[in-house]
Amino acid sequence: MNILAIESSCDETSAAVLSNGHLLSNIIATQLIHEQYGGVVPELASRAHQQHIMPVVERALLDANIAKTDLSAVAFTRGPGLLGSLLVGASFAKALALGLNIPLIDVNHMQAHVLAHFIEAPRPPFPFLCLTVSGGHTQLVRIDGPLSMTVIGQTQDDAVGEAFDKSAKLLGLPYPGGPLIDRYAKAGNPLAFRFPLGEMPGLDYSFSGIKTAILYFLRDNTKTNPDFIQQNLPDICASIQHTLIQMLLTKLKRAVRETGIRHIAIAGGVSANSGLRSALTQLGDEQGWTVYIPRFEYCTDNAAMIAMAAQFKYEAGIFADQTISPLPRLHV
Numbered sequence: 001m002n003i004l005a006i007e008s009s010c011d012e013t014s015a016a017v018l019s020n021g022h023l024l025s026n027i028i029a030t031q032l033i034h035e036q037y038g039g040v041v042p043e044l045a046s047r048a049h050q051q052h053i054m055p056v057v058e059r060a061l062l063d064a065n066i067a068k069t070d071l072s073a074v075a076f077t078r079g080p081g082l083l084g085s086l087l088v089g090a091s092f093a094k095a096l097a098l099g100l101n102i103p104l105i106d107v108n109h110m111q112a113h114v115l116a117h118f119i120e121a122p123r124p125p126f127p128f129l130c131l132t133v134s135g136g137h138t139q140l141v142r143i144d145g146p147l148s149m150t151v152i153g154q155t156q157d158d159a160v161g162e163a164f165d166k167s168a169k170l171l172g173l174p175y176p177g178g179p180l181i182d183r184y185a186k187a188g189n190p191l192a193f194r195f196p197l198g199e200m201p202g203l204d205y206s207f208s209g210i211k212t213a214i215l216y217f218l219r220d221n222t223k224t225n226p227d228f229i230q231q232n233l234p235d236i237c238a239s240i241q242h243t244l245i246q247m248l249l250t251k252l253k254r255a256v257r258e259t260g261i262r263h264i265a266i267a268g269g270v271s272a273n274s275g276l277r278s279a280l281t282q283l284g285d286e287q288g289w290t291v292y293i294p295r296f297e298y299c300t301d302n303a304a305m306i307a308m309a310a311q312f313k314y315e316a317g318i319f320a321d322q323t324i325s326p327l328p329r330l331h332v
């Protein structure tokens with residue numbers, strides 16, 4: 001069974017081929033055009049997807065050494081994401097499935113981030129908890145089976161990736177700033193500055209407060225010392241990152257207490273953060289959890305995870321028809 005999967009929910013055009021559960025290729029074209037605007041510009045994103053999709057798909061098939069006529073199904077990201085971006089992937093997948101007369105499979109992008117853990121060993125057993133952290137989402141998910149997921153906590157405002165990117169912007173760093181904060185933080189003291197951890201009830205998160213706190217902190221300090229940011233960049237980045245990680249892990253600990261589930265995974269773009277990866281590993285050792293951290297290339301947006309999710313749907317006999325359309329606000 002050969003599945004071709006397409007991911008185009010935001011600013012990455014990606015295609016992957018999965019053959020009987022083995023990943024044969026995973027091609028990702030990143031759109032660099034957004035950097036100069038300090039964020040993803042939806043109209044430019046969909047145009048770039050249109051330019052990239054053909055070569056990316058061709059390359060994925062070539063690397064996998066699979067002919068179009070050998071495909072068993074075509075999968076695509078239905079949502080959540082930017083409508084214009086989703087439309088490019090959905091239209092392409094629909095046309096290809098129709099042309100080849102093979103099944104079409106729609107995939108939920110957030111479920112796919114979780115299912116990225118099944119691309120290679122170690123694969124978590126069910127049930128497990130997953131902290132899904134990306135530029136658009138921050139969720140605590142309970143996973144009882146590949147197609148059975150429940151969100152047990154989530155952000156009520158900004159996503160944690162947004163908090164990273166907006167903090168970076170306040171520091172004058174280019175978009176996307178999350179990886180840059182990570183890089184500067186490595187040379188800084190995480191306890192140099194303190195930011196409020198916020199107080200949200202239950203398993204929910206809120207990241208809008210910390211953004212405001214950082215804004216005032218920088219404004220006050222640059223008033224007396226205009227070079228404050230340049231002189232303290234590693235310490236500021238390390239302190240921001242430390243605060244965000246503490247917020248994430250405090251609720252994760254609570255989720256473990258409440259559910260009794262001790263197999264813990266992270267997923268999504270922010271799970272590429274080196275501070276989060278090491279803090280979670282350490283916490284897992286302390287608490288006796290088994291921790292699952294995906295390889296870097298399966299953390300940020302990629303079609304390999306879409307292919308993996310599609311395989312589970314294929315096995316369950318769940319297919320889409322040609323009337324399907326993207327859903328920018330699709331929930332888990």
Ligand code: KG4
Nearest residue numbers: 134135136161178182269270272273300301
């Ligand atoms: O999952 P993803 O690729 O796209 C969405 O579905 O949103 O996540 C992108 C987010 C961005 O906010 C980016 O800054 C963040 O992941 N990110 C990081 C790191 N790598 C990516 N944040 C912190 N540290 C990183 N190393």
Ligand code: ZN
Nearest residue numbers: 134269300301
């Ligand atoms: Zn994503």
